[in-house]
Amino acid sequence: MTVVPEQAVVPEKQIVRPYGDTTGDGMVQVSFTLPLPHDKRAEGAAIQLAGKMGIDPAMLVHARPMGDGFTFFVVYGRVNHLVDTAAVRVVERDFPLLSAKEVNAVVKRQLRRKLSVVGACIGTDAHTVGIDAILNVKGVAGEKGLEYYRELRVSNLGAQVSVPDLVAAARAERADAVLVSQVVTQRDAHLHNTREMSAAFREAWPAGKRPLLIVGGPRFDEAMTAELGVDRIFGRGTTPGEVASYLVHTLITSRKAATG
Amino acid sequence: MTGKLDLDPVLVARARELAARAGAPVVELARSHTTVSVERAVLRLAGVQGADPDGIPWVNRLVDAVAADVGLGHGVAAPVFDALAREQLADVTLLAQKAAAGSVRFEVPAGRAATAARRTARRAVAAGVRRIDRRRAERERLVRRFGDPPRRPWIYLIVATGDIYEDIPQAQAAARAGADAIAVIRSTGQSLLDYVPEGATREGFAGTYATQENFRLMRAALDESSRELGRYVRLTNYASGLCMPEMATLAGLERLDMMLNDSMYGILFRDINPIRTFVDQRFSRQVHARAGIIINTGEDNYLTTADAVDEAHTVTVSQLLNEYFAHEAGLADWQLGLGHAFEINPDVPESLRLELAHALLVRELFPDAPLKWMPPTKHMTGDVFRGNLLDGFFNLVGALTGQGILLVGMMTEAVVTPWLSDRDIALQNVRYVLGAAGGLHEDFVPASGGFIQQRAHQVLGSAVELLDRIGEQSLLTAIGEGTFGIMKRPADRGKGLDGVARHEGDYYNPAVEILEGAGS
Known part of the structure; x- marks a missing residue:
């Protein structure tokens, strides 16, 4: 058996089809459930759906009744769609998404001390769901919170923290970043609170020395950073890993790149 | 099912002694303090129900009002029932409503007033405990009528839509x-x-709120299913977080069967x-003990x-600490669903043998506990095919080591x-593995002095070392x-x-008194 040199087998293909066991065969495998009791008609319905998905011919290889009135199907078949790799558009995040391990490694190697993060819900807001999802070890959707990161030192001040207390805590903890969560939006409370907070931090630290300011909450417009005087806004569905990756990118990786 | 690992009984006894040494100061701490949630649980047993128009339960309003006047350290039972007598009210919920409006002053009763307040408080709380006793008897009756699942492990499934009315058909299915x-x-x-x-709730974030009404609705639905299926289907929720004692109480009142309840989570x-x-x-564990609830x-x-x-x-x-705290609170071995999990990285060589060693160690250390066997989560990558294989191995280890409760x-x-x-x-x-290999634990005996035995001994040895270190400095320091x-x-x-207060000299809690079987 001979080994083919790598460059020889990777020409820049633009149009591709799925691959089963032969180039260009277009074979795919899908599984799905239909809300129908299992009979001939249900199997026909599954073939029809596969056809509409572009699978033709479709082979129904497995059908299994589940509970009352549901059937699970596995279908193999040739899909007639083509993929044009030149037309693929990828939305680029402006920072790379790192694993917890990678975040720890960058902090340890490049910052050479723990990265200090202070978090709180400010004003009268008592909804700590957001900040806890990002900071608590428990995390959210199976992803651990920032407390889990060995190289981050996290101080979660909890709910209804006043801005002066937050500033004091950020100073005491020598915070590299301050995370503020705002859920309540009555009379734009989240916007007023955020502006008050960013103004206090601007006053308390010389320009360029203040901690990174990050706010999060389900009702923020992510494009309002300048207007609110913060460095970053995270909207709904943000995960701890995204926040950690952003912190490392902004505080360490991109600064190194800029200065060195 | 014991004796497959050839564990040293002296070392096992030493591990339990050390766990008791580490846990005893914590029990002392628990016996000399109360919390807002313990006091609210007492009031729930005494019959306080419902919430104000903002959804804040009357037990919260009442405990806050008492604490504002006389603090928490005396326990709320005596001040509340003293005020009830002075206000000449028949109903504690009514008193809570008046207290919330600011029209009741609370005092710590003394002398004859104290004796009378304690007596009426105890009577009211005893009625609540009797309701829990009746629910337990009802469970035992239903299990006799419908029967237990035909085999171990019990198969444990999760539902979580956020809407109790969606959860019900899913749970029944x-x-x-x-x-x-x-x-x-x-x-x-x-x-x-x-x-x-x-109340009944229809909105939650990645789960459904635990409320007394949701408990009641789901238990009623599963009673229906039990009747239909001819086996008693158990219901589980969480006695954890800031309201742990109240959750345990509500679970007892609504005949939940298992509660997640960890000492340090x-x-x-x-x-x-x-x-x-x-x-x-x-x-909460004293309540679970009384209610016949299995903790996980x-x-x-x-x-x-x-x-x-x-x-x-x-x-x-x-696990040893959880066992010590559970026994101290009155739970029997059959109520200890001690948790452990199949979480070793599948890329680690011999990972299945390591899992077997760990699972068997737990089985042999706690031969009479049901044990809660938890599936892989950390190394589930989204590759569903590999995930299904990993789950199959998890099920196999569960069958080989006689686990009691298997989370699917x-x-x-x-x-x-x-x-x-x-x-x-x-x-x-699950059905395939239990059907094909359910009795394999009878044949499965690890080689004497082999990999599995050695690994189990090593883990037990490290556990004893760690317990020794913890005992020297106290558990609270170790956690700190x-x-x-x-x-x-x-x-x-x-x-x-x-929400924590040290007991005053005259602290009175009729629920603890009844649950510990003291007084009359």
Whole structure:
């Protein structure tokens, strides 16, 4: 058996089809459930759906009744769609998404001390769901919170923290970043609170020395950073890993790149 | 099923002694403090129900009002029933409403007034405890009538839509498909609410709020399923977080069958104050003991943050501590669903043999406990095919080591909340393995002095070493210094500390008195 040199087998293909066991065969495998009791008609319905998905011919290889009135199907078949790799558009995040391990490694190697993060819900807001999802070890959707990161030192001040207390805590903890969560939006409370907070931090630290300011909450417009005087806004569905990756990118990786 | 690992009985006894030494000061702390949630649980037993128009339960309003006038350290029972007599009211909920409006002053009664207040308080709380007793008798009757599941392990499935009226048909479908126990996952963040929401709820975040009404609705639905299926289907919820004692009480009142109730989970993973947790935990376990509820502990969680091989002994240590605290609170061995998990990285060589060693060690250390066997989550990658195989091995280890409660692993863990088909495939997997190899534990005897025995001995040895270190400095210090998981949780920090009070000399809690079987 001979080994083919790598460059020889990777020409820049633009149009591709799925691959089963032969180039260009277009074979795919899908599984799905239909809300129908299992009979001939249900199997026909599954073939029809596969056809509409572009699978033709479709082979129904497995059908299994589940509970009352549901059937699970596995279908193999040739899909007639083509993929044009030149037309693929990828939305680029402006920072790379790192694993917890990678975040720890960058902090340890490049910052050479723990990265200090202070978090709180400010004003009268008592909804700590957001900040806890990002900071608590428990995390959210199976992803651990920032407390889990060995190289981050996290101080979660909890709910209804006043801005002066937050500033004091950020100073005491020598915070590299301050995370503020705002859920309540009555009379734009989240916007007023955020502006008050960013103004206090601007006053308390010389320009360029203040901690990174990050706010999060389900009702923020992510494009309002300048207007609110913060460095970053995270909207709904943000995960701890995204926040950690952003912190490392902004505080360490991109600064190194800029200065060195 | 004991004796396969040739464990040294002297070392096992030593491990239990050390766990008791580490735990005893914490029990002392729990016996000398109370919390807002313990006092609210007492009022729930005494019959206070419902919530104000903002949804804040009357028990919260009443405890806050008493604490504002006389503090928490006397216990609320005497001041509340003293005020009830002075106000000439018949109903404690009515008193709560008046107190919330600011029209009642609370005092710590003395002399004859104190005796009378304690007597009426005890009578009211005893009525609540009797309701729990009746629910327990009812469970025993239904289990006799419908029967227990035909085999061990019991199959445990999760539902969590956020809407109790969606949960019900899903739970019933799961029972029909073979589930022996249904757990309703709570809404994200409920553990940090310092009150129990009221009523039937239809909105939650990644789970359904635990409320007394939701408990009642789901238990009634599963009673229907039990009748239909001819086996008693158990219901599970969570006695954890800031309202642990109240959750235990509501579970007892509504005949829930199992409750997740770990001694350290809230401290480590939710940053709840350690003292608050231990005080709340002792009371909640006393209630579970009385209600005949099986607790499920949360050791599986350590392995989601720490390495399942390097930190295997911390699971053993936590199980021994959980056992000590449980026994001290009156729970019997059959009520200890001690947790552990199949979380070793499948790329580690001999990972299945290591899993077998760990699972068998737990089985042999706690021969009379049901044991809660938790599926892989950390190494489920989204590759559902590999995930299904991993779950099959998890099921096999469960069968080989005689686990009591098996939480069904989903190949779509970390991908989506389980679809109908995911659950069906997962249950097929369980049924296949239990059907094909359910009795294999009879034949499975690890080689004497072989890999599995050696590994089990090694983990037990490390556990004893760690317990020894903890005993020297006290458990609270160990937690403060980050011995478990990786979290440092000092005793003077964390959520819920302001709801803790040291007992005054005249502290009175009729519920604890009844549950500990003292007085008359």
